[in-house]
Amino acid sequence: MSERILMQGNEAMARGLVENGCIVATSYPGTPASEILSSVMAWQKAEGLAMHVEWAINEKVALEIAYTASQSGLRSAVAMKQVGLNVASDPLLSAAYLGVTGGFIVISADDPGPHSSQTEQDSRLLAMLAKIPVLDPGSPAQAREFTALAFELSEAFQVPVLLRPTTRVCHACQDILPAEVNKLQRKADFRKDPARWAATPNFRYRLHLDLNRKLADIAAHEPTAPRLLNPGAASSRAVVASGVAAAHAREILENLGLWDGLPLFQVIQPYPLHDTFVRNILDTYEEILVLEETAGVIELQLRDRARVRGKVSGAVPEAGELLPELIEHIVAEFAGMPFDPVSTPPASGGRRPTLCPGCPHRASFYAIKKAAPKGIYPSDIGCYTLGLNLGGVDTVLCMGASVSQAAGFHQTYRVSGEQRDVVATIGDSTFFHSGIPPLIDAVSQGAKFVLVILDNSTTAMTGNQPTPAVPLPGRVPVAIAPVVEGCGVRFCKTGDPLDLPGFTHLVGEAVEFARNEGVAVVIAKSPCLVDRTRPRLPRRQVEVSETCTGCRVCTSQFECPALVYDGNTKKVTVDLLICSGCGVCIDVCPSRSITGREEGP
Amino acid sequence: MISQQLILSGVGGQGILFITRLLAETAIAKGLPVMTSETHGMAQRGGIVISHLKVGGFSSPLVRPGRADGMIALKPENALLHRHFLADSGWIGVNASSLPEGRGDLPVFPVPADSLALEMKAPRSVNLIVLGRVLAEAGRLFCDFEDVRLILEKKLATKPSLLQSSLEAFRAGADFAQRAGC
Ligand code: SF4
Ligand code: SF4
Numbered sequence: 001m002s003e004r005i006l007m008q009g010n011e012a013m014a015r016g017l018v019e020n021g022c023i024v025a026t027s028y029p030g031t032p033a034s035e036i037l038s039s040v041m042a043w044q045k046a047e048g049l050a051m052h053v054e055w056a057i058n059e060k061v062a063l064e065i066a067y068t069a070s071q072s073g074l075r076s077a078v079a080m081k082q083v084g085l086n087v088a089s090d091p092l093l094s095a096a097y098l099g100v101t102g103g104f105i106v107i108s109a110d111d112p113g114p115h116s117s118q119t120e121q122d123s124r125l126l127a128m129l130a131k132i133p134v135l136d137p138g139s140p141a142q143a144r145e146f147t148a149l150a151f152e153l154s155e156a157f158q159v160p161v162l163l164r165p166t167t168r169v170c171h172a173c174q175d176i177l178p179a180e181v182n183k184l185q186r187k188a189d190f191r192k193d194p195a196r197w198a199a200t201p202n203f204r205y206r207l208h209l210d211l212n213r214k215l216a217d218i219a220a221h222e223p224t225a226p227r228l229l230n231p232g233a234a235s236s237r238a239v240v241a242s243g244v245a246a247a248h249a250r251e252i253l254e255n256l257g258l259w260d261g262l263p264l265f266q267v268i269q270p271y272p273l274h275d276t277f278v279r280n281i282l283d284t285y286e287e288i289l290v291l292e293e294t295a296g297v298i299e300l301q302l303r304d305r306a307r308v309r310g311k312v313s314g315a316v317p318e319a320g321e322l323l324p325e326l327i328e329h330i331v332a333e334f335a336g337m338p339f340d341p342v343s344t345p346p347a348s349g350g351r352r353p354t355l356c357p358g359c360p361h362r363a364s365f366y367a368i369k370k371a372a373p374k375g376i377y378p379s380d381i382g383c384y385t386l387g388l389n390l391g392g393v394d395t396v397l398c399m400g401a402s403v404s405q406a407a408g409f410h411q412t413y414r415v416s417g418e419q420r421d422v423v424a425t426i427g428d429s430t431f432f433h434s435g436i437p438p439l440i441d442a443v444s445q446g447a448k449f450v451l452v453i454l455d456n457s458t459t460a461m462t463g464n465q466p467t468p469a470v471p472l473p474g475r476v477p478v479a480i481a482p483v484v485e486g487c488g489v490r491f492c493k494t495g496d497p498l499d500l501p502g503f504t505h506l507v508g509e510a511v512e513f514a515r516n517e518g519v520a521v522v523i524a525k526s527p528c529l530v531d532r533t534r535p536r537l538p539r540r541q542v543e544v545s546e547t548c549t550g551c552r553v554c555t556s557q558f559e560c561p562a563l564v565y566d567g568n569t570k571k572v573t574v575d576l577l578i579c580s581g582c583g584v585c586i587d588v589c590p591s592r593s594i595t596g597r598e599e600g601p
Numbered sequence: 602m603i604s605q606q607l608i609l610s611g612v613g614g615q616g617i618l619f620i621t622r623l624l625a626e627t628a629i630a631k632g633l634p635v636m637t638s639e640t641h642g643m644a645q646r647g648g649i650v651i652s653h654l655k656v657g658g659f660s661s662p663l664v665r666p667g668r669a670d671g672m673i674a675l676k677p678e679n680a681l682l683h684r685h686f687l688a689d690s691g692w693i694g695v696n697a698s699s700l701p702e703g704r705g706d707l708p709v710f711p712v713p714a715d716s717l718a719l720e721m722k723a724p725r726s727v728n729l730i731v732l733g734r735v736l737a738e739a740g741r742l743f744c745d746f747e748d749v750r751l752i753l754e755k756k757l758a759t760k761p762s763l764l765q766s767s768l769e770a771f772r773a774g775a776d777f778a779q780r781a782g783c
Contacts, residue, residue: 006635034641175635386643576719577727
């Protein structure tokens with residue numbers, strides 16, 4: 001390849017993995033990391049490489065599979081979003097002690113803001129907890145470059161290496177020149193060494209001492225040392241930045257005319273921070289400003305509270321994204337320059353995200369509200385979290401928690417001598433990810449609630465990755481219903497939410513069962529509309545007739561974005577640009593004013 | 602070197618990402634360095650989707666408020682919502698049948714892309730209609746209509762029917778500018 005191509009940060013990381021001889025790559029999808037593995041798959045195909053590339057059931061399993069490849073001498077990588085690293089932290093912390101053989105990269109994409117996550121957590125803190133090095137790229141090009149650094153670092157010191165991009169790196173695009181794929185020609189070669197690979201607590205203590213020694217050496221590893229970006233600049237002050245904050249700072253220093261007057265260091269490896277760098281910077285500069293996302297990880301390692309400004313000192317906000325306009329303000333203040341912000345965004349505006357027009361989840365929530373109007377509705381992570389807008393979602397905690405929380409609500413009310421209808425919703429992918437253990441727990445503890453599994457046969461929110469139930473060449477599909485029954489659930493029925501009356505009846509039946517007997521599961525089966533691999537359903541051309549009373553049930557309680565209330569005519573109209581023709585609104589309208597004609601698919 | 606910062610704004614499903622990448626690939630074809638920042642995840646479900654596009658020697662993927670040379674808005678509300686990104690000399694290309702409020706004295710290039718798209722039975726082409734409209738204004742973008750058309754043809758070479766309807770929409774946007782005598 002000799003042409004520069006437009007690469008998203010995630011594609012660039014994938015390219016870096018493939019170019020540097022990664023053989024096993026695994027992931028569980030999650031914004032902003034989802035495109036990493038799909039890009040590995042694309043590069044693998046384009047280059048005709050022998051690799052194992054897998055969408056695993058969850059991040060823990062993904063990490064364990066990739067780690068095992070590394071134990072067997074192959075280069076491997078696992079990719080996830082930051083909250084996925086919480087799920088995978090158990091094997092990661094242990095793997096840090098045992099060490100690696102083949103280079104092993106754990107990519108954990110952080111989401112300052114947050115744009116699409118439950119938390120703004122900083123994965124670099126988890127690297128500190130695990131005692132492994134972490135690299136912090138500031139652009140798609142660096143994300144690719146750092147995969148090579150990470151593999152070398154991992155093999156030189158026999159440790160897992162965390163690569164921590166953020167949303168602004170993952171979802172930035174840049175022109176990049178791909179390099180040749182380095183085929184390492186390694187074969188799987190697991191060398192038995194139970195004292196190490198199955199170490200007992202006594203030996204783990206010694207492994208811990210080893211790990212501490214490795215960390216001390218890594219803090220002197222030249223290739224990942226901080227880089228001075230403007231070697232000509234001289235001042236008694238300096239800026240130390242990492243990740244995309246360094247990229248913002250670079251441009252801002254140029255714009256403010258400070259490029260020659262304020263040294264800017266980019267930290268490549270925020271942990272462990274290089275010893276000589278720490279010493280030099282504290283010896284050379286009187287004041288130091290640290291710009292990093294999201295926690296003060298570098299700042300904490302620059303041990304001088306009087307002279308170091310950052311998150312801990314209060315000079316830089318400790319929550320939210322470090323947007324360039326914010327950095328501009330902070331840098332100007334640090335350099336003692338006057339600063340007036342040019343323009344500010346309007347105080348309000350925008351629109352909230354909503355389920356797609358014709359999304360089967362909307363119908364499921366509508367049916368649930370009808371069948372159990374006084375219910376408590378625990379829900380989970382996915383497109384269907386947007387059931388919030390419809391009043392069909394009361395709680396969202398983390399992956400799989402809908403099931404445990406449904407059980408928790410039942411038990412909590414039971415001890416207070418009450419019974420409440422509880423109807424939980426979980427997506428098919430999330431059910432596989434972490435809904436199964438809590439379901440077994442609920443059944444065995446005698447909990448009573450309804451669980452609606454929203455089965456659209458895909459992981460929709462993150463770009464339609466396959467679930468274990470999807471039949472694909474070379475894979476064995478695992479159906480949901482037998483799993484549910486195997487968990488001990490005695491009521492498990494499947495229905496189509498787009499048949500609103502029939503589905504509402506089915507949920508009603510489940511509610512009855514749950515009141516008297518135990519856990520009832522309804523599988524709401526209907527494909528995601530965005531999933532292009534699915535056949536198109538027959539389309540209906542819907543119309544609102546003159547009899548529309550303007551009651552707005554369809555816009556406020558059903559909230560299909562394709563139904564628009566016209567303040568002038570006091571009637572609802574259909575936005576044909578976006579209507580999917582699912583026809584569910586026909587059954588929602590109390591005055592039966594919405595009608596439909598069958599059309600071809 | 603050419604240096605241009607653009608904001609592209611719309612709602613999920615309108616194809617903001619597609620025209621952002623189309624322009625970015627056009628920049629690469631012209632030998633220019635490019636950086637973009639995209640919106641993914643939950644906002645793609647009908648929420649506000651914004652792309653930043655920077656052509657030239659930049660290191661940050663984001664445009665700061667007050668620094669954009671122009672904005673392409675696929676909803677009239679978005680022109681107002683993201684107005685603060687524009688420099689004093691900025692312009693707005695917008696999907697609207699009339700001039701949007703709050704534009705001050707900035708040059709505005711409107712096109713009723715929703716109704717044009719419906720007429721053409723191509724509801725997903727609003728993005729290309731508005732882009733075509735902006736490219737009819739000579740010298741506003743770092744590239745011209747022909748530059749982008751070549752890349753569009755390359756991008757959709759394997760999907761002939763989509764390519765044809767896309768080219769029609771793209772041209773319709775440009776033609777609208779001529780017809781309206783702008
Ligand atoms: S992407 Fe699929 S699951 Fe998500 S809201 Fe749209 S139709 Fe529903
Ligand atoms: S048919 Fe009705 S419910 Fe379905 S997308 Fe169109 S307006 Fe919405």
